[in-house]
Amino acid sequence: xxxxxxxxxxxxxxxxxxxxxxxxxxxxxxxxxxxxxxxxxxxxxxxxxxxxxxxxxxxxxxxxxxxxxxxxxxxxxxxxxxxxxxxxxxxxxxxxxxxxxxxxxxxxxxxxxxxxxxxxxxxxxxxxxxxxxxxxxxxxxxxxxxxxxxxxxxxxxxxxxxxxxxxxxxxxxxxxxxxxxxxxxxxxxxxxxxxxxxxxxxxxxxxxxxxxxxxxxxxxxxxxxxxxxxxxxxxxxxxxxxxxxxxxxxxxxxxxxxxxxxxxxxxxxxxxxxxxxxxxxxxxxxxxxxxxxxxxxxxxxxxxxxxxxxxxxxxxxxxxxxxxxxxxxxxxxxxxxxxxxxxxxxxxxxxxxxxxxxxxxxxxxxxxxxxxxxxxxxxxxxxxxxxxxxxxxxxxxxxxxxxxxxxxxxxxxxxxxxxxxxxxxxxxxxxxxxxxxxxxxxxxxxxxxxxxxxxxxxxxxxxxxxxxxxxxxxxxxxxxxxxxxxxxxxxxxxxxxxxxxxxxxxxxxxxxxxxxxxxxxxxxxxxxxxxxxxxxxxxxxxxxxxxxxxxxxxxxxxxxxxxxxxxxxxxxxxxxxxxxxxxxxxxxxxxxxxxxxxxxxxxxxxxxxxxxxxxxxxxxxxxxxxxxxxxxxxxxxxxxxxxxxxxxxxxxxxxxxxxxxxxxxxxxxxxxxxxxxxxxxxxxxxxxxxxxxxxxxxxxxxxxxxxxxxxxxxxxxxxxxxxxxxxxxxxxxxxxxxxxxxxxxxxxxxxxxxxxxxxxxxxxxxxxxxxxxxxxxxxxxxxxxxxxxxxxxxxxxxxxxxxxxxxxxxxxxxxxx
Numbered sequence: 001x002x003x004x005x006x007x008x009x010x011x012x013x014x015x016x017x018x019x020x021x022x023x024x025x026x027x028x029x030x031x032x033x034x035x036x037x038x039x040x041x042x043x044x045x046x047x048x049x050x051x052x053x054x055x056x057x058x059x060x061x062x063x064x065x066x067x068x069x070x071x072x073x074x075x076x077x078x079x080x081x082x083x084x085x086x087x088x089x090x091x092x093x094x095x096x097x098x099x100x101x102x103x104x105x106x107x108x109x110x111x112x113x114x115x116x117x118x119x120x121x122x123x124x125x126x127x128x129x130x131x132x133x134x135x136x137x138x139x140x141x142x143x144x145x146x147x148x149x150x151x152x153x154x155x156x157x158x159x160x161x162x163x164x165x166x167x168x169x170x171x172x173x174x175x176x177x178x179x180x181x182x183x184x185x186x187x188x189x190x191x192x193x194x195x196x197x198x199x200x201x202x203x204x205x206x207x208x209x210x211x212x213x214x215x216x217x218x219x220x221x222x223x224x225x226x227x228x229x230x231x232x233x234x235x236x237x238x239x240x241x242x243x244x245x246x247x248x249x250x251x252x253x254x255x256x257x258x259x260x261x262x263x264x265x266x267x268x269x270x271x272x273x274x275x276x277x278x279x280x281x282x283x284x285x286x287x288x289x290x291x292x293x294x295x296x297x298x299x300x301x302x303x304x305x306x307x308x309x310x311x312x313x314x315x316x317x318x319x320x321x322x323x324x325x326x327x328x329x330x331x332x333x334x335x336x337x338x339x340x341x342x343x344x345x346x347x348x349x350x351x352x353x354x355x356x357x358x359x360x361x362x363x364x365x366x367x368x369x370x371x372x373x374x375x376x377x378x379x380x381x382x383x384x385x386x387x388x389x390x391x392x393x394x395x396x397x398x399x400x401x402x403x404x405x406x407x408x409x410x411x412x413x414x415x416x417x418x419x420x421x422x423x424x425x426x427x428x429x430x431x432x433x434x435x436x437x438x439x440x441x442x443x444x445x446x447x448x449x450x451x452x453x454x455x456x457x458x459x460x461x462x463x464x465x466x467x468x469x470x471x472x473x474x475x476x477x478x479x480x481x482x483x484x485x486x487x488x489x490x491x492x493x494x495x496x497x498x499x500x501x502x503x504x505x506x507x508x509x510x511x512x513x514x515x516x517x518x519x520x521x522x523x524x525x526x527x528x529x530x531x532x533x534x535x536x537x538x539x540x541x542x543x544x545x546x547x548x549x550x551x552x553x554x555x556x557x558x559x560x561x562x563x564x565x566x567x568x569x570x571x572x573x574x575x576x577x578x579x580x581x582x583x584x585x586x587x588x589x590x591x592x593x594x595x596x597x598x599x600x601x602x603x604x605x606x607x608x609x610x611x612x613x614x615x616x617x618x619x620x621x622x623x624x625x626x627x628x629x630x631x632x633x634x635x636x637x638x639x640x641x642x643x644x645x646x647x648x649x650x651x652x653x654x655x656x657x658x659x660x661x662x663x664x665x666x667x668x669x670x671x672x673x674x675x676x677x678x679x680x681x682x683x684x685x686x687x688x689x690x691x692x693x694x695x696x697x698x699x700x701x702x703x704x705x706x707x708x709x710x711x712x713x714x715x716x717x718x719x720x721x722x723x724x725x726x727x728x729x730x731x732x733x734x735x736x737x738x739x740x741x742x743x744x745x746x747x748x749x750x751x752x753x754x755x756x757x758x759x760x761x762x763x764x765x766x767x768x769x770x771x772x773x774x775x776x777x778x779x780x781x782x783x784x785x786x787x788x789x790x791x792x793x794x795x796x797x798x799x800x801x802x803x804x805x806x807x808x809x810x811x812x813x814x815x816x817x
Contacts, residue, residue: 026160027062027188036194041203042210043102043468044217045187047194054191056257060222061191064184065106067098067167076171077180088180090171093117097127098167098183102468103499105218105229106187107160108167109145109153110180118173120144121154123164125230125498127485128805130162132495134726135233142170156231161188163218163229163499165468165485190220195254195545198510201538201635205452205510208459209542212507213252215469216245219501225249225262228472229499233728239266240276243283244436244505251511254545256291263287263296267303273322274314275346277307278353285356291547292523294364301361305369308357311350312376316383321346326473327430328771328798329395332492334729335695341395341771347384348401351377355405363522381407395770396420396427397434403441413445421450424641426772428458430473431493436505443513448534449638451513459506470503472496477643481762481779489762489777490731491802517544517551520573524551528574529564530612531555536637546570557582557635560627572618578611583631587613590624597630647765647775653748653788658708658716664748664788664815671708671813673700673719680719681711685816687745692736696721699754699810706752706786708813718754718812723801725808733801733811736768739794746817748790749799751783751810759806763789768796779804788815 032049039047046063066086072079076092088096108123122129122142130141137157145152156162164185198209219226225245227238246259263284270276281304288297324330324342331337358374361367384390391412394402399416402408408416421427421442427450429435435458442451461476466484472493482488488496512518516531524546531540531553541554549567556562557580566572577587587595587606594606595613607614613627656663668685675681677700684691699720707718724730737747753759763778774797778789781804803809 027060030061030063030189032191039210041199041207042214044210044214045102045104046189050193051191054193054255056255056261058191060188063187063189065100065104065187066184068101069099071097071099076174077169086182088183090174090178090180093171093174095168095170100165100167100185102214103163103165103218103229104185104187105161105189106164106185107154107156107162108164108183108185109151110169110183111150112152112178112180113150114178115152116175116178117171118144119152120170120172121152122168122170123154123156123162124166125163126487127166128487129168130230131805132230132232132726133728135728136231139232139726142168159231161229162231163497189217190222190258192217192220192249192253192255192258194252195550196251196511196543198507198515198540198542200514200540202536204456204460204463205514205537207463208455209252209507209510211463211468212248212459212470212504215499215504216249216252216501216507218469218499219245220249220258223261224265225258225501227501228497229469230497232495232497237262237266237269238271238276238502239269240271240273240279241433241500241502242266243279243286244433244503244508245501246283247286248501248504248507250286250290251508251544254547256287256293256547259283259287260291260293260296263300267300271322274311274319275321275324275349278311278349281307281353281357285360288360288522289519290524292525293547294522297360297364301366301369304357308350308354308373308376311353315347315350315380319343319346325397325429325431325434326491326493327397327434328766328773328800330397330434335492335734340393341398344394344398345401347380348398348405351380351407352401352405354380355407360522377405377407381405391415392419394420396438397429400438400441403444404437406444416441417445417447421445421447422641423644423772424453424457425643425645427454428476430475432458432462432470432474432503432506433500436503436509439506439509443509443532448513448532449536452534452536453638453640455506455509459503467498469499470501470506471498472500472503475777477776481777487760487805489802489804491762491800492729492732494729494731511542511544515540515542515544515553516576517542517553523547524567524570526571526573527551528576529553529572530574530576531578533557533578533580533635534638536635538635560629562625562627563623564625565622566618566620568620570620573616575615575618575623576612577615577625577627579613579627579629580611580635581633582627582629583633584608584613584627585630586628588626588628589615643776645773645775646767647791647793650775650778650789650791652778652780653790654783654785656788657706657786658750658752659713660750660813660815661709661711661713664790664817666817667745668816669813671716671719672721672811673698674708674710674717675719676700685745687739687741687743688816689738689740691814692738693721694734694736695724695730696733697724697808698722701754704754706754706784708750708752718752720752720754720810720812721801722810723803723808725803731803731809733809735799735801735814736796737799737814738768738796742794744792744794746790746792748788748815748817749801749811750786750788750813750815751780752786752812753784753806753810755807756784757806759783759808759810760804761806761809761811762802762804764800764802765791765793766798766800768798771798
């Protein structure tokens with residue numbers, strides 16, 4: 001039954017915890033016991049397993065997985081006995097792809113007593129064998145297996161593990177039939193338990209919470225929080241990346257001792273990135289607020305003060321930031337990180353860090369330090385306001401950091417929102433890392449419907465793409481040009497990671513903002529419960545783990561029944577039970593009437609305003625609440641904005657090929673490297689001031705079928721700009737076209753895959769001034785004989801050409817009409 005083309009076979013997912021097979025000498029088998037219910041909204045294959053008292057000092061452990069699907073196009077792998085005996089018979093040369101159902105941290109291996117011929121193995125996060133940048137131990141994630149007795153293991157790096165969802169066996173040369181037994185993925189894990197939880201009436205939000213948690217869990221190493229699963233040469237601790245990763249870990253796992261260890265290990269590191277020093281300080285504040293470990297904070301006060309004082313000395317200067325994010329508006333990573341938007345964002349991040357650290361120092365009784373740093377924040381905020389038009393200069397990211405200081409006024413927030421948050425396309429940052437700060441700002445502006453919409457567009461879009469972990473970068477319109485689990489678009493971040501825990505901050509955001517559990521004093525000594533269901537959610541429930549104890553919340557505005565708990569030695573200064581659009585008649589707490597419509601309310605027990613019953617200074621205990629409604633109104637999903645692009649459509653032309661002279665370029669042209677390497681044949685139109693090309697390699701060689709003709713229509717040489725693959729973060733070319741007018745013009749780009757390398761290339765177009773994206777991402781493929789991409793534009797634009805698959809991305813010409 002495995003002989004049909006493109007046949008996938010579904011088998012039962014097996015988690016083996018009794019043996020780690022060939023890796024038992026490296027990691028002991030998982031010691032956890034299956035004691036919890038399976039959660040269908042979590043991608044974690046061992047979600048239901050629980051450890052007894054897991055600790056930061058625990059070693060990594062191992063478990064194995066069998067594939068849930070396989071793709072056997074040529075039928076040369078007989079699968080008849082696989083489900084019953086775990087045996088595959090190889091009867092010819094070819095490839096078989098296995099899908100393990102979700103991303104994992106592991107390595108691929110099988111057993112055999114009779115291997116013959118030539119065999120290789122591959123792994124990947126997506127549905128083609130992975131290829132990464134130079135610098136990785138094995139950039140091409142395909143290799144012959146290493147034999148250990150009768151075990152054949154794919155060993156791609158010294159630590160063995162990679163990010164693996166898909167695995168392959170390639171029989172390159174067949175000699176005689178042979179057998180594969182016990183094919184498996186050996187997975188590593190750091191012992192942690194899901195002490196926190198989240199669920200809502202929107203199953204997608206629930207999946208997002210658990211996917212963020214799983215993304216972090218996969219990257220937990222023995223002694224530190226990892227920052228990427230695939231080995232591409234940068235698999236070490238990144239201090240700023242750890243800020244949202246640790247935040248998600250605290251609400252999901254409550255593994256506070258491990259967060260403490262990572263803070264210790266990264267206390268002297270900023271990876272050469274100024275903002276990362278401040279994210280470390282914010283992580284220290286988060287840790288203090290969640291654990292109450294003030295002794296640890298006191299140990300690192302001088303360290304934090306040094307970082308904060310450095311930021312104060314930087315203020316108002318043109319600083320070398322090193323990095324602020326992969327988004328075009330933030331300088332596209334390492335390309336231009338010191339641009340004005342990033343500088344403004346860093347200033348606001350500094351103000352936020354001073355203000356929050358000052359607040360923590362006040363809680364600790366360090367009044368001099370509290371005064372110093374809150375003074376810094378207020379002083380510098382006042383200096384910024386001396387420029388009366390300052391708000392208009394702030395884009396999405398800088399305005400988000402400004403709002404997150406909590407020092408902006410409602411009027412300023414309104415201006416920010418109107419300028420930066422009403423465009424569904426451009427209110428999304430390219431990286432979910434930076435988007436975490438954007439949705440945090442939306443919450444502070446009380447724009448919860450917009451925030452939830454943005455969460456579903458960014459993180460929900462990754463789920464639609466097939467993600468079971470969250471990505472380094474993502475655009476929702478990838479889903480319009482790529483199929484689920486296709487190779488992603490590589491870009492300024494390099495070869496895109498599909499398991500990047502810096503994208504997990506949304507898990508903490510959902511716990512604090514939608515579920516509403518938020519500390520107001522170290523260790524939740526004082527906290528609030530203030531759920532925000534927006535217009536669409538009818539219920540939410542979950543738990544937040546404390547260093548000792550659990551806060552649980554269960555809110556249902558449809559039934560009116562809710563409950564919450566206040567642990568011992570804490571106080572809920574505010575508990576807000578929403579009734580949404582319903583009209584309340586009465587409200588009971590533990591069967592005691594505390595509100596009756598039409599009667600004078602005792603506000604010391606319960607105040608009613610803005611769609612909430614509000615309780616104050618609630619003592620430890622378990623509370624059952626019941627709202628009785630005079631009028632019931634169901635939650636209504638708000639209308640969604642359209643995806644609005646300034647350049648909504650583009651056309652591709654595969655018929656004209658290199659014969660452009662009668663169809664394109666009537667106003668002007670650039671034939672890249674047409675005359676010789678580094679020399680373009682060009683005639684710019686009168687309305688173009690110039691074209692600036694960056695990050696490109698040059699190619700010139702004899703012409704082939706599809707090469708651009710010369711200006712007389714005669715066959716020409718092959719010339720192209722190419723991306724500098726496989727260099728790290730060199731997977732793009734940028735072209736800035738500076739116009740002299742604001743009229744509408746047509747532009748066409750010509751692509752030719754001169755080597756028939758099945759290149760796939762992506763194209764993005766931005767406003768060269770605001771750096772907002774102007775068009776949906778375009779995918780150019782099957783261009784072995786040449787293909788044009790044409791569109792209309794106005795003003796100054798930036799074109800970013802990105803490699804997806806193939807040796808590199810190649811573009812041969814620009815044509816103006």
